[in-house]
Amino acid sequence: MAEQNKKYGIGIDTGGTFTDVVLVDLEYNKVVAATKKATTHYNLSIGIGAGLEKILSAGAVRPADIEKIAVSTTLATNAVVEGKGAKVGLLVLGGVKSFVLPIALTRYLHGGHNHLGEEEHPLEMEELIDHIADLKDYVQAYAVSAAMSIKNPTHEKVVEKAVSLIDPGKPVFCSYRISDRPGVRERAATAVLNARLMPVMIDFFAGMRLALGKLDLTHKVEIIKGDATPMKMDDAVKNAAATFASGPAATAFYGASCSNEKDALIVDVGGTTTDITMIRRGKPTIDQEGSMIGEWQTHVDAVEMFTCGIGGDSHVILDGNGRLTVGPGRVAPLSLSTDTPAPDWLGPDLKSQCISLLPGLDEKIIKSDPILQFIDDNGPTTPAAIKENFNIAEITLLKKIDDFVRTQTVIGAGFTPTDALHVSGKLKIGNPEPARRGAAVMGEVMNITPEEFCRQVINAAEEKIVDALLEYILRVETGKGLEGVFPDYRNNKVVGISFSLKIPLIGIGAAARCLLPGVAEKLRTKAVFPDYYEVGNALGALLVSGKESA
Numbered sequence: 001m002a003e004q005n006k007k008y009g010i011g012i013d014t015g016g017t018f019t020d021v022v023l024v025d026l027e028y029n030k031v032v033a034a035t036k037k038a039t040t041h042y043n044l045s046i047g048i049g050a051g052l053e054k055i056l057s058a059g060a061v062r063p064a065d066i067e068k069i070a071v072s073t074t075l076a077t078n079a080v081v082e083g084k085g086a087k088v089g090l091l092v093l094g095g096v097k098s099f100v101l102p103i104a105l106t107r108y109l110h111g112g113h114n115h116l117g118e119e120e121h122p123l124e125m126e127e128l129i130d131h132i133a134d135l136k137d138y139v140q141a142y143a144v145s146a147a148m149s150i151k152n153p154t155h156e157k158v159v160e161k162a163v164s165l166i167d168p169g170k171p172v173f174c175s176y177r178i179s180d181r182p183g184v185r186e187r188a189a190t191a192v193l194n195a196r197l198m199p200v201m202i203d204f205f206a207g208m209r210l211a212l213g214k215l216d217l218t219h220k221v222e223i224i225k226g227d228a229t230p231m232k233m234d235d236a237v238k239n240a241a242a243t244f245a246s247g248p249a250a251t252a253f254y255g256a257s258c259s260n261e262k263d264a265l266i267v268d269v270g271g272t273t274t275d276i277t278m279i280r281r282g283k284p285t286i287d288q289e290g291s292m293i294g295e296w297q298t299h300v301d302a303v304e305m306f307t308c309g310i311g312g313d314s315h316v317i318l319d320g321n322g323r324l325t326v327g328p329g330r331v332a333p334l335s336l337s338t339d340t341p342a343p344d345w346l347g348p349d350l351k352s353q354c355i356s357l358l359p360g361l362d363e364k365i366i367k368s369d370p371i372l373q374f375i376d377d378n379g380p381t382t383p384a385a386i387k388e389n390f391n392i393a394e395i396t397l398l399k400k401i402d403d404f405v406r407t408q409t410v411i412g413a414g415f416t417p418t419d420a421l422h423v424s425g426k427l428k429i430g431n432p433e434p435a436r437r438g439a440a441v442m443g444e445v446m447n448i449t450p451e452e453f454c455r456q457v458i459n460a461a462e463e464k465i466v467d468a469l470l471e472y473i474l475r476v477e478t479g480k481g482l483e484g485v486f487p488d489y490r491n492n493k494v495v496g497i498s499f500s501l502k503i504p505l506i507g508i509g510a511a512a513r514c515l516l517p518g519v520a521e522k523l524r525t526k527a528v529f530p531d532y533y534e535v536g537n538a539l540g541a542l543l544v545s546g547k548e549s550a
Contacts (some may be wrong), residue, residue: 013537017271021051046206070545074247090137094147112147145188226302250540253286306472335430500524
C-alpha cells in the first residue's frame with residue numbers, strides 16, 4: 001500500500017492507437033507505474049479506464065492519494081490529418097475576397113464592419129435566412145466570421161441567433177469569441193476548426209469523465225493546450241482547436257526536460273501521425289502568430305510544430321501496377337486485429353483493407369444505410385466486395401467509406417508499417433502470423449519476397465518521416481517548404497541531393513525505436529531515446545501542469 005500522505009499525479013495521453021497512463025510520485029518526481037492500452041475509439045472510456053486501473057493497482061495507490069491529473073491528446077491533430085469531425089457550414093460577412101477552407105461549405109453575405117467598428121453594409125436578413133436554409137440539411141455545425149468583428153461583433157451575434165431559430169440544436173462558433181486578432185480568413189479558419197473538432201472532443205471528454213468517475217477519481221483534471229498551458233476540461237469542448245498540438249506540446253516539454261542537447265528535434269512517432277517540434281536552447285518554441293494546421297492558417301497558439309500522416313498504423317496500399325504508398329490514412333494493423341479474418345482477402349486497390357462495423361453500433365444506424373447492413377449481414381468485407389455487390393462507382397464508394405470512418409461507424413484493417421516491423425522481428429507486441437500472411441500476399445502482387453516487401457514498406461515510412469523533418473526545418477530556416485527549395489529531389493536525373501542534420505533526433509512514442517534509427521542514418525545524425533520514451537506524452541502532460549502550478 002502507498003505511504004500515507006504521499007501525493008501522486010497521473011498523466012494521460014490519448015492517441016489514435018494507444019492511450020498512455022503514468023503514475024508519478026510528485027515529491028520525488030519518480031515514475032511509479034506506466035502502461036499503454038489500446039485506444040478504444042468506439043468507447044474511449046474502456047481504454048482510458050483500463051490504463052488507470054493498471055497503474056493504480058501496480059502502484060498500490062488509492063484514488064484519495066492522487067493530487068492531480070493532467071491530460072494530453074493527439075485526437076484533434078489526428079482528426080485534421082484524417083479528415084474527421086463535423087461537417088461545417090461557414091458564413092462569411094463583409095466585403096472580403098472569397099476564399100476556400102478545407103472541409104467547409106462556405107457562403108458569403110453582405111455585412112461586416114470597418115476598423116472603427118462602424119457598419120460597412122447592413123446585414124441582409126433575407127439573404128441570411130436563405131443561406132442557412134440552404135445549409136441546414138448538409139451541415140452539423142456552423143462557423144461565422146465577419147469583417148472586423150473584433151471591433152464590433154453585432155453581425156456575428158445576429159447570425160448566431162438566426163441559426164438558433166432556423167436550425168436549432170446545432171452549435172455555432174463565432175470568430176469574435178475565438179480570436180481577437182485581425183484577419184477574417186484566419187479567424188474563419190479558427191472558427192471552422194473549433195466547429196469541426198467539437199464532436200471529437202465531446203466523445204473524448206465523455207469517455208474521460210466516465211473512466212475517472214468509475215474509479216472515484218473526481219479530481220480537477222487539466223487538459224494541456226497546444227501552447228503548453230493547461231485549461232479546465234469543461235472549457236475544452238468550446239475551445240476544441242486549442243487542443244490541437246496538445247500531444248506535441250507535452251512531448252516537446254518532456255523531450256526538452258530529459259535531453260542533454262540544447263538544440264534538437266523532438267520526433268513523436270505515433271500510430272497515426274508523426275509530430276515534429278524543435279527545442280532551441282533547451283526550450284520548445286511557441287508560435288504565437290497562429291499555427292498552420294494542415295492547410296489551415298489559424299489564430300491557434302501552439303508549439304511550433306509539423307505533423308505528417310505517417311505512423312505505425314499508416315495504411316499500405318498497392319495500386320494495380322504494384323506501386324506502393326504508405327499513409328496518410330490509418331487502419332488497424334493485421335498483427336493487432338482480433339476480429340479480422342485471415343488476410344487472404346488482401347490485394348491491390350480496393351482489396352487493400354477489410355471493413356468492419358465498430359462494436360456496439362446502434363441498430364438504427366446499421367439499418368439507415370444499405371452498405372452498413374451489408375457489412376452487418378456478411379461480416380468484415382473489402383471495398384471490392386461492396387463495389388461488386390452494389391455496382392457503385394469507386395469514387396462514390398470511397399467517399400462513403402471515408403464518411404463512415406470520419407463518423408466512427410466502421411474501422412478498416414490492413415497492412416501497415418507495424419505489420420512490416422513484426423515480420424522483420426523488430427516489434428513483438430501483437431500476433432506476427434497475420435502480418436506474415438499479409439506480406440506474402442502483397443509481395444506476390446509485386447513479384448518480390450515477403451521480406452523484401454516489408455523492407456520497402458519500412459523504407460517508405462522512414463522516407464516520409466525524413467521528408468517531413470526536412471519540410472519542417474526548411475520552413476523554419478528559409479520560409480519555404482521542401483518542394484519550394486528542392487522539388488522532387490529524390491527523382492532528379494541530373495543532380496543527386498542528400499541532406500545531413502547537425503542536431504540530434506529525440507525519439508518519443510512506441511514506434512520511434514523501430515523507425516527513427518533508420519531515419520537518423522538517412523540524415524547522418526543520431527537518434528536518442530530518453531527513459532520512458534514510450535509514454536513521453538503522458539509524462540510531458542504532468543510536466544506542463546507542474547510548470548504552470550509552480
